[in-house]
Amino acid sequence: MSKKNLFGVLTALCVLAMASLAFAGDDSAVKAAGLWVFFGIAIACGVGIGMAALGTGIGMGNAINGALQGTARNPEAGGKIMTTMIIGLALIESLCIYALVICFILVFKIPDLGGMHELIVKSLGG
Amino acid sequence: MKDRDKLLHQIKTDNWVILLILGAGSSAFMSAPFTLGVIAGGLIIIANFSVLQHTIRCAFSDRGAFRGKKLALIAKSYFRLAFVGLIIYILITNGRVDPLGLAVGLSIVVFSILNLGIRSAWRTSSREAI
Numbered sequence: 001m002s003k004k005n006l007f008g009v010l011t012a013l014c015v016l017a018m019a020s021l022a023f024a025g026d027d028s029a030v031k032a033a034g035l036w037v038f039f040g041i042a043i044a045c046g047v048g049i050g051m052a053a054l055g056t057g058i059g060m061g062n063a064i065n066g067a068l069q070g071t072a073r074n075p076e077a078g079g080k081i082m083t084t085m086i087i088g089l090a091l092i093e094s095l096c097i098y099a100l101v102i103c104f105i106l107v108f109k110i111p112d113l114g115g116m117h118e119l120i121v122k123s124l125g126g
Numbered sequence: 127m128k129d130r131d132k133l134l135h136q137i138k139t140d141n142w143v144i145l146l147i148l149g150a151g152s153s154a155f156m157s158a159p160f161t162l163g164v165i166a167g168g169l170i171i172i173a174n175f176s177v178l179q180h181t182i183r184c185a186f187s188d189r190g191a192f193r194g195k196k197l198a199l200i201a202k203s204y205f206r207l208a209f210v211g212l213i214i215y216i217l218i219t220n221g222r223v224d225p226l227g228l229a230v231g232l233s234i235v236v237f238s239i240l241n242l243g244i245r246s247a248w249r250t251s252s253r254e255a256i
Contacts, residue, residue, distance in 0.1 A: 104218040105225045
């Protein structure tokens with residue numbers, strides 16, 4: 001997808017979200033806004049943890065690659081390199097754990113899942 | 127004790143000291159769920175760091191070659207991550223801990239590494255000044 005198309009899709013999504021909020025006085029519009037919030041949280045969690053895992057994987061891969069190359073070139077420095085690598089890996093891994101915590105907070109703490117579920121069932125006519 | 131062991135030992139000691147300081151501070155000034163979150167997060171991340179260190183030490187000998195079985199090491203690493211995720215999930219869904227406190231507790235290793243970095247930078251700069 002080109003940049004123009006992506007920009008267009010994002011703009012359309014924003015306009016739709018704003019329109020649903022603008023008609024918040026109407027009951028169905030409130031339900032639509034609730035669904036948009038739920039949709040946004042789901043997208044944020046999925047994309048967020050995916051990007052965090054991607055970044056962590058790339059970072060750890062680079063760190064281990066560098067450490068192994070350094071150890072292979074200078075085996076005597078292997079111990080020092082390994083210690084530094086452990087520290088670096090702990091720092092990198094903590095970023096992914098933060099992302100996981102934020103996703104859990106988004107999913108389990110911010111929305112009222114029970115109310116949201118009722119809203120969806122009602123809006124679907126159940 | 128070798129230099130590299132000293133460094134890790136220093137980080138481990140700092141972890142416990144920072145956990146103690148944060149736990150005492152939050153119990154004095156913050157709510158009980160926040161304190162519980164700090165302590166639980168700190169214990170999780172300290173255990174995680176110790177297991178990570180042990181796994182990497184088992185994986186690579188001083189000569190840089192694999193010592194154990196590769197599959198067992200990879201399984202151990204994934205098991206560790208899954209366990210940490212499960213514990214955090216249980217703590218957050220249970221509702222007894224404050225998520226912000228949990229995040230602060232999970233930052234303890236980062237704080238101690240930053241502390242070590244700042245101290246070594248300070249030592250280096252003061253040595254250069256002399």
